[in-house]
Amino acid sequence: MPSSPVIVSLPIADRPTSHRFYSEALGLATLGEPAADGIPEPLQFTVNDGLRLMLVPSGGFGWVIGDHEVADRGRSECVLGLSAESPAEVQRIVEQARSAGARVVTPPATQPWGYAGTFADPDGHLWMVTAQ
Structure with missing residues (x-):
């Protein structure tokens, strides 16, 4: 590798x-x-x-x-993940992204796997920020 x-x-x-x-x-x-x-x-x-x-x-x-098609905006093939140290950091990162032009897809909240929020960048690529 x-x-x-x-x-x-x-x-x-x-x-x-x-x-x-x-x-x-x-x-x-x-x-x-x-x-x-x-x-x-x-x-x-x-x-x-x-x-x-x-x-x-x-x-x-x-x-x-090549001839492989890219997902249309609004259709996601993957979610990129970022780890945060705390729920407060999740909220800070998602808010910072929103202020820079992101669309918040899932507001930060407690989920079964941790505390998470998801935003879409200007091209619709999804980023999930999670704290365990």
Whole structure:
């Protein structure tokens, strides 16, 4: 198994919108040198030492997936998860994401598996924040 970080790639509609959202909502830092638009290309964020998030414009995403269809906005194929230390941190992260433009899908609340809230980024990708 390679020791390099896993890269999760998501299709996006607009680089500046996604760059701003992930910087503000989750406080993620980008990798690489800025391109002409001031945003690194490829647009990658460090989530932690073992995980990077790459945001790829929809057209470029098609080069990778070929004839496989991407789920339409509002239809999810996966939910990305973030761990929080406490219910208060779940609430803070979800509110920070909402303030940055996320749509809160499931408000933070006690669930059978812990305390969780879910939000959708500007492209409809779901993020669930959970505290055990």
